[in-house]
Amino acid sequence: MNMFKLAAGFCFVGAGIAVAAFGSGFVAQTLFQIVLFIMLAIGWNIISGFTGYVSFGQVSFFGLGAYITSIVALQFNVPWYVGLAAAGVIAPVMALPLGLIMLRLSGIYFALGMFGLARILQLIASELEITGGPMGTSIPIADSPQLAAVVCVSATTLVVLLTYALYRSRLGLSLMAIRDDPVAAESIGINTFKAKIIAFCISAAVGGIGGALYVWNIGFVDPASAFSGTIELQCVLIVLAGGIGTAFGPVIGGLIISSFSTYLWLNFPLEQQAILGIVTMFVAIVTPGGVAGLFANSKLWKRQSLWRPIEAGATLSNVTPFRASGQDRKPILTCQSISVHFGGVRAVNSVDVTAYRGxxxxxxxxNGAGKSTLFNLMSSFLKPTAGRVELNGISIVGKKAxxxxxxxxxxxxxxxxxxxxxxxxxxxxxxxxxxxxxxxxxxxxxxxxxxxxxxxxxxxxxxxxxxxxxxxxxxxxxxxxxxxxxxxxxxxxxxxxxxxxxxxxxxxxxxxxxxxxxxxxxxxxxxxxxxxARVHVLDFGxxxxxxxxxxxxxxxxxxxxxxxxxxxxxxxxxx
Amino acid sequence: MYQTLISLLVLGLLWGGVFLLLAGGLNLIYGVMKVVNLAHGDFIVLAGLMAFSLYEIGFNPLVSLPIVALALFALGGFTQFGLLEHIKGSGPTAELRTLLATFGFSYVVSNISFLIWGSQFQSIPFLQGAVVIGGIALPEALLVCSFVAFALSAAVHLWLTRTKHGKSVRAVAQSSLGAETCGVDVRKVRFLAFSVGSAMAGAAGALLICLIPFQATSGGEMTVQAFTLIALGGLGSYVGAFLAAELLGIAEVMTQYFLGANGAAGIIYVVFVAVLIFRPSGLLGKAGRV
Structure with missing residues (x-):
């Protein structure tokens, strides 16, 4: 980020905080609404935009955060900021086991699985007593709308900075690699499951804080609004409109869509969903890249590479190969009578191959001789039906790729x-x-x-x-x-x-x-x-x-x- | 207890017929488009509420069924031809855009239903009696609706396997490019599949509202229910879909009886996640490869 952008951002946030602090109650409330949705959209963008796991249940974390805050506030009678912090900590902790299950799914399965998760959580919230049941419960409200708005703007600013840091980090780069091609990401040694879980938990923390802010601001929580589909729709729409998978897309999309949706809420409360739905369709069909997509090639907006190469001829003096090299002809990768069968097809049938050092x-x-299948066995992308594969004398069968x-x-x-x-x-x-x-x-x-x-x-x-x-x-x-x-x-x-x-x-x-x-x-x-040095010929496996x-x-x-x-x-x- | 279990089992099997029709349309559309129509459940709800209004002005539900199915056929055609067909490109990006477009559309449909019918739960009191067979009391409405649903599903299956149009739909489902090289008009097939699939949703809605009450916002739940069924059955498998429908019917009736309404609503999601984790390719599907 250069000085100009930094200064612009600083002025922007400063103006937001000033409006929040000195505006009327109505202005502060409107600002709160708009900024809150920016935060929620950022949460969705981390898992769905960066990592490519489109979710229709991000509102789960919003609801979790809302209930965590309300339970903590009512049971332990703590000040509001403790309630907010609790949501930011407990929501990701609860997301961890959920992520271990949900992230085994992908594509539409994950998207709808998350939708189901939100519905299950909503049912649980209506059944339990501690949550106040189906009718909901009142909790201590923020002292003034201005305070709520100032806290919301500050928290969202922090979240924006955090997202930007993630976007420009090793983890962010790995997440984008996973989004583009999960198999290739595994092949270069990225533990894709772990990276996805981390993204899922970060996304949950952001959503949880959003939910906490929401209930603190209105002083009430109930299952229908904590897990509301309208919130989900807005998150998706904001990111889509701003530019999915970009760092600042949700901020821009949030300012536009959230203002529009607040306007709708005040003037067309009944038709709000349909109108937002139409806008979502329009964006998905006509301008899939969103606002960021329109300026994708402008210098201000183009994604800059993370770090840069060394200018002059580089040396790798400080990096050594895996093991001390030797010129003697020793076997390093051995396959002993490995076979793999797909149903009745014997793609590789009792093959012995040895690769020697040097x-x-x-x-x-x-074509179809089983060469690529043999590679999948050697690199543990496939598990053999029978036989052994050894690297340096250690079996690699069943190891994660x-x-x-x-x-x-x-x-x-x-x-x-x-x-x-x-x-x-x-x-x-x-x-x-x-x-x-x-x-x-x-x-x-x-x-x-x-x-x-x-x-x-x-x-x-x-x-x-x-x-x-x-x-x-x-x-x-x-x-x-x-x-x-x-x-x-x-x-x-x-x-x-x-x-x-x-x-x-x-x-x-x-x-x-x-x-x-x-x-x-x-x-x-x-x-x-x-x-x-040697040739190995395969045919029919x-x-x-x-x-x-x-x-x-x-x-x-x-x-x-x-x-x-x-x-x-x-x-x-x-x- | 024994008697209760038997009757729950029979009820579940009958419900399976309704579930089969409920998901059949989604399966057809998914097969051809490779995208889940997230508005499917909202189509079902819209159709059911339309049948409800027709009932209020004196139509028998079985008479309104073809009317509603036709209306939904038109709506499905419009969705595909007027909206989704305009998404350019192919592959995962285009599929994602289609998915998000149907996500937006589901809100449009459910909101319109809400504006017309409000948020009350509606239902059609249809054939309130019960037939007693071998000591088991079976509601007449469920018997009739289940029979009609099975018949319609079978008819669509015959259409898919025995007619030229049906065969081109299956060809596109298996390989769009392959079908195109054989001279199949893929655009037309997509239009046809979406329309027929939506008409099935329409028929399912008209039957469902005779059995259980629902409201304008019940659509999302039904989309997941339908998708769970086709995921459980293995995408594109007809025998699998039939087995899955019966299994889900039994599971739903049992949980409804033993755990109450919220339990039954929750079980579908639990089954959904469990299926995807333990049998990601469905009951009869084969394991995939890298």
């Missing part, structure tokens, strides 16, 4: 899986952050990886500005950041120019020279033949042949697998 193993075979990069095994995917909303630099940085604890180390490693694949000059670009070959290079660089002991490349060089393939060869040679193993699936054999490249390529079974029986026979006759 050399490349090429895995080839026709995100733990393997931290033990030295990294993979890429057959189709490009970059994080589309992050810049080229951030695509690398998010992996570097997952590997290295210190900021300086992560930046150095990410810079080095970008230099390795010649993409440093593109660091600020978005990934769709790259050529397909460059995108594949970026993916390889993302795995090189880990300085892995075992690198699994799934058709990584498809679509690259000869020059780009040369770049990759250099990087792989360097990796192998210090004792790492590379396992590469390729269709185009020349792309890896010069590097491969079983091993057809293995050995040094020249021998394997003359094996009649291999020729048959690639060209079919008749062609192979006619070839024999010609010979």
């Amino acid at each position: 050399e490349m193993l090429a895995i080839i075979g026709p 995100y733990t393997l990069p931290h033990q030295g095994l990294v993979r890429t995917f057959q189709t490009s899986r970059l994080f589309s909303s992050l810049s080229v630099w951030e695509n690398i940085l998010v992996a570097a952050n997952s590997r290295y604890g210190k900021k300086a180390e992560a930046i150095a490693a990410a810079t080095k990886a970008l230099v390795d694949v010649d993409l440093l000059s593109h660091w600020q670009d978005s990934v769709d500005q790259l050529t397909p070959g460059q995108q594949r290079l970026l993916e390889i660089a993302r795995s090189l950041v880990f300085e892995p002991e075992v690198l699994l490349l799934d058709e990584a060089m498809a679509g690259m120019t000869m020059h780009e393939i040369g770049r990759v060869h250099q990087a792989l040679k360097r990796l192998m020279s210090r004792g790492a193993a590379v396992v590469a699936i390729e269709h185009v054999l020349p792309a890896i033949a010069p590097l491969a 079983t091993t057809v042949a293995e050995g040094i490249p020249a021998e394997v390529m003359r094996n009649p079974l291999v020729v048959e697998a690639y060209m079919g029986r008749e062609d192979a026979e006619s070839e024999k006759q010609h010979a």
